[in-house]
Amino acid sequence: MPFEFSFTEEQEKFRRDVREFIHNEIMPTVANYDKIEKLPIENMEKMSEQGYFGLTVPEKFGGKGLSKIEYGILLEELGAICASHGTILGAHLGLCVTPIILFGTEEQKNKFLPPLASGKSIGAFALTEPGAGSDAANLQTTATADGDDFILNGTKIFCTNGDKADYIIVFASNDKSLGPMGGITAFIVEKNMTGFSVGKKEKKLGLRASSTIELIFENCRVPKENILGDIGAGFMIALSTLDGGRVTLAVGSLGAAQRALDLSVDYLRQNQGEGGNLSNRQSIQWKLADIAMEVYASKFMCYNNLVELEKYYEVIESKEKVPRQLRDRVSRGSAISKAYVSEVASRAITTAIEIQGLTGITAGSELERGFRDSFIAEIYEGTNDIQRMIIAKELLGLGL
């Protein structure tokens, strides 16, 4: 288990560049996108020009070919400024592009990766259904073989990017009798396919610049070329994808937590506070110190997990058998970091609100938006209760 870690000079420069870009181009717009509850299309175009939508895609498919560390840096910096932007990118790159890289055929990679990497096409991931949330294996969407094609029927909910996506990784049950391992298949659904339509858009507490969409499949014909991985391997594809997704969610939360800490420090340095110098109050100092401890731990946890994830995905991509130990370690590590850091971020934000008082809950302020956004990190890609279940069962050898 690696414990030594440092960013390379190139990675440090990458962070500076990302931060400058986000500061100049994204940050001034985010409060308004939250207010109008619209996808930040212009920002997505600018992010595409920076190569962010293809950051981890190999160069031969038009991507930047960068590692999970750079991906983590990008999501950390985006998470600091706007959870919606991080979520849009994460759903595209982590949940749609990544499984195509890991499990796609050469034909699929050649067809789908270049437009996704350039950001000309947007990706999404559809697993959750009304009856399959925490119980993700309980899929009701069916995939019925019709010759070599499959016909999809069912409804998916809470699909990030669902209304804008050109390609969506959709999980459906091809044979209920086989159970999740063997009975679920992953498909790359293209938005123009007959029988596919976009349903309701959710109104949400936070994450308002990101769209959360219902998807409807009515006799949607998917050709066999669009089956991702083996028939029946869908659930394993979903789990492997989410193992990575959780680490990158954690790193987004790390950005949000660090930002809340920075805002608290700036506020205390700049303001004498209401009725005296708050900086001199130990109640305030102790709160800051607690958050600083948790952010410090989170940072090592997140980047250590990203190093492990990189190795894990290399093994999967090579089509070699993934050692059980490695899979369990990554799965547990990603569950630990997702649950822990999302809760650190929530605490950092409510602490910052305690310090700033009224300003922190005034609509339109950065902290008020951060507060509303913070809850989702404890819920999506598996609630923190599910993460705790994964961690404990893996520790106890109980199996899932």
Add this chain to the structure above:
Amino acid sequence: MNNLTSSNEEIDMIKDVIKDFGVNEITPVASDIESNSEIPSSILKQVSELGLYGMLGSSDYNGAGTGFSTFIHGMLELAKYSPALSALLMFQNTFSVQPITQFGSTEQKESILGDLNTGNKLGTALIDDNGGTLNIRTINTEAMDEGDSLSISGTKKFAFNGAIADYFIVLCNIGTNPCFVLIEKDNPGVSVGNPIDTVGLRGNKSVPVSFYSCNVPKTNIIGSPTDTNKIIHSIQESFWMGIGAISNGVMQSALSQAIKYSNERQQFSKPISSFEAIQNKLSNISTDIEVSLAMLEKACKSKDAGEDILRQSAMTKIFTTDKAQQNTKLALLVHGGYGFIKDYPVERTVRDAETLKTICDSNDDLRLIVSKPFVS
């Protein structure tokens, strides 16, 4: 006023009345209050008929004259249906009706107390400069002595109910003496700012209020300079308890929502309420509600018995607002992804709890009041 006590019958009656009102009248419009940030005038009219504007006001001036326990139980019950409306009425009672009843001159009572008690007019107190009651040494609102009148200048950044208030009870320095002065909204020199939109308690109309050479007769001073601390003390006791009561109501609402959802929602072929992780959350919320309720009831009894409850009130506010913040969040998490979307009211409940914890006097400041007698 302090002689009034609450009988159990009175408490039960007000709880029943408010429950009926909540179920039949507020629940149907709760989401409108939220989306329009406005409490419908029909609701406000009924609130007046129920006597809720002047619960703490004496019956000599059209007040309901209820005891303190009854008032607190009423606000708690109402908060289960609309924390925003409960807060409006809690501030009306503790920030205007109560100080005028206790410390107003006969002339002041004759002139405005009847209207405050019936809700014909609203009033609010502007104490420290940031919407709280604690930092009174640093207030910047000054009253120049001009013989028979005062000329008042200064800014109060946050006035609860400020946009709908007809009367402001303003703490200002007359020389070195901080005093409360009654200022009408229409008095020249009063400038009411735009409503401050907060993350929760939507439907409330808090504003900044500024005074520029605002001329008022000295007869508008409330009490004598030596009464000022007593007025603040009395307001603090009552409104911290009020915030505690509303936060308790919010927690109870969160628990009801979590119970309902967790019994309806099936995952892994059974209701999620059958999982211990969910049961633990429900149990913890329920325990904190009981503790908070016991704190509220104990302090109410002491207050009705005429005892000083400043520390008890501070402890109740600290505990209940902290727990309401934590427990509304637990209730949201019980809902999973559905907790994050507006189809379920729990997302509003967490915003209300966060707002109740944050507005007016920080818990860290209140902790200093609680620990004061321990420090030599």
